[in-house]
């Protein structure tokens with residue numbers, strides 16, 4: 001059985017007190033509790049504070065470009081669906097720069113897990129608005145206040161019939177861990193949006209601000225009801241629900257591709273002999 | 284132009300949607316199966332229906348590698364075709380048309396009025412078969428027999444049943460017979476049956492697709508863009524049979540990142556696009572560069588800028604590809620001149636990409652992509668396949684694995700993630716240390732740049748072959764080309780070599796340039812009285828590149844940038860002007 005030490009990576013270079021620390025330690029715990037070994041995990045990330053997370057762990061890692069996490073993760077899964085592929089991204093990374101990939105990865109439904117560190121701000125580039133920053137918020141770049149409506153990732157994902165949609169809070173690690181485990185074990189594309197306070201640049205959505213507002217979806221809540229899920233995903237303000245909003249059990253991308261049903265692509269041997277007759281078709 | 288051998292050109296013109304490709308494709312196949320050498324090229328507008336398009340088939344008992352302007356037979360499916368192309372019909376040529384369909388009768392010995400539609404209705408009970416009648420009529424004019432066409436009709440309509448096949452065969456025969464009995468002048472058409480055997484007929488795009496397939500490519504991701512879409516179509520059609528995954532990505536940014544993701548995870552991967560689509564891939568190209576992920580990229584040019592002329596041809600992305608990518612990293616650029624070269628260079632692209640863990644380009648253009656050529660065979664024994672990746676067993680003896688370990692060659696071992704219980708593979712787009720983790724210190728940066736770029740590049744350069752010299756071995760006149768101009772330059776050299784010391788120098792392995800110690804091609808150019816660079820673009824990009832890399836400056840250039848390829852007549856005329 002793996003232990004948390006097995007997953008221990010480099011020393012994080014985040015600001016003291018940042019919500020990312022809780023996310024990091026919770027991912028390790030979730031993987032350990034699921035009995036998944038580091039060599040069975042591929043963590044794919046983009047660029048941002050969240051993008052550095054794989055370096056602070058020990059497992060297979062692909063730290064790619066800003067916003068491009070999901071295409072890399074999707075294809076890696078297609079090439080080897082035995083790997084647990086987990087994508088980590090920031091809100092800017094995933095909903096801004098990578099917005100198109102976000103929509104289409106949900107549509108394709110690869111069996112991968114996406115953790116979005118949603119701090120409602122651009123951390124690494126020092127405090128610009130992100131797609132989830134509230135309208136009217138003032139930043140250096142938006143001195144008159146942000147004019148755009150914030151993106152609602154949960155509602156967006158539910159509208160696309162995403163296979164698994166959940167939200168957790170970095171400040172409630174126990175709950176977050178359960179959500180992570182559910183997301184990793186869910187078959188299909190799983191989105192877990194994580195409320196992550198950025199203690200340096202986001203002076204509004206602080207740990208305290210969240211603690212006063214977040215609550216868990218009721219035990220009787222049925223995550224298979226899409227309309228209800230959509231309704232609950234719109235709740236944001238004095239009360240912010242967390243938990244698994246929506247689930248469905250549809251076929252995954254890998255299941256839909258006939259060539260990899262039996263064996264992962266990466267295990268399929270190639271021999272020129274097998275394809276040689278292809279040339280006859282040109283006579 | 285004097286022609287000693289049999290050399291026939293057939294042009295089929297009409298609107299998009301009228302079935303030009305079906306007729307032209309069938310005829311080209313019939314000629315190649317009969318043993319003729321064939322060269323076809325297409326000229327079409329960017330529309331699904333309407334407009335004016337044509338499909339040209341040149342066939343000969345000698346090798347042919349380009350198109351001629353003048354035609355022997357014009358098959359006109361609409362009035363527009365007759366009016367645009369009748370001046371291109373040679374004096375002893377023919378125009379086949381249906382006066383009832385195009386509502387105009389033409390006088391003159393070259394015009395043969397065949398009621399395609401009426402025959403189709405009478406014999407096949409459907410006007411849809413008019414194209415089959417027309418195909419039969421062309422064969423009748425050449426008196427080539429109907430056997431090959433029958434075979435093609437049988438396989439084309441296999442799914443539609445015997446009745447449809449029989450009707451089509453009857454229509455083809457009726458067209459054939461009609462021309463035989465209604466064209467007294469046709470008696471004079473003497474077609475020599477070739478002595479050779481069945482030849483294969485293949486276009487540049489198919490050759491790239493088949494090259495990828497036979498190189499063990501397992502993953503292809505792309506977003507459709509003319510003229511690169513054919514590769515996507517070809518590989519998708521082979522996916523199930525040969526076990527590959529072909530993904531239509533949401534955009535080109537995703538396409539290249541997917542190919543990188545698949546390659547990282549352990550399979551040979553490729554992506555492809557045309558100018559504008561590739562522009563979106565450039566960020567990902569750099570990612571392949573810094574992460575040292577093997578990747579093959581097909582860039583099939585169309586004229587730009589931006590969306591340019593979607594269905595036309597140009598070689599104007601060369602400098603863009605050569606300099607694409609932010610930062611410095613090694614890459615290789617191939618630009619094949621024939622489908623055969625496209626096939627082998629695609630194979631070499633995979634070999635080099637995997638061996639050096641770099642991006643390798645197959646750059647081509649609409650012209651080569653769409654032109655069909657005949658070959659006796661491709662020698663499959665020449666294909667290379669080396670698996671450079673460490674899998675299960677290979678990892679057993681390795682105590683400590685570092686993805687970016689320094690080495691004398693700059694090449695670090697490439698392990699496949701998930702193959703062993705202890706080796707972890709860490710790749711990073713940030714500058715990193717040997718293990719793949721982010722660093723910022725100057726010393727590691729220098730070491731990594733040396734490893735990734737400075738050590739690998741000289742080794743890669745050694746693998747690049749010298750340009751091809753065709754014609755006189757110590758020429759006074761050298762016509763220099765790269766990529767798709769190969770065929771036309773070669774034929775012009777053939778024509779001019781009768782009374783001149785002339786040669787073609789053709790580059791298909793463009794970057795890095797081959798070393799000059801084995802064959803000093805620059806010295807050869809310096810010694811020639813006249814060295815002319817011939818390019819399908821307006822800025823002379825290849826000449827600029829040669830000057831930047833070698834200091835050699837071309838004093839003469841022939842440039843064509845109307846979106847069309849060179850034809851033999853038009854290139855010869857331009858060369859003649861310098862002689």
Ligand SMILES: Cc1ncc(C[n+]2csc(CCOP(=O)(O)OP(=O)(O)O)c2C)c(N)n1
Nearest residue numbers: 047048049050066090091092093122123124
């Ligand atoms: C193509 C590209 N554009 C811009 C950047 C600069 N950049 C790096 S991180 C970032 C935003 C980070 O915000 P977010 O994704 O929310 O992550 P956080 O740092 O808050 O975790 C930007 C704009 C980049 N690296 N690449």
Ligand code: SF4
Nearest residue numbers: 015018049123198199
């Ligand atoms: S800037 Fe914000 S998100 Fe980034 S490390 Fe500091 S606190 Fe965390």
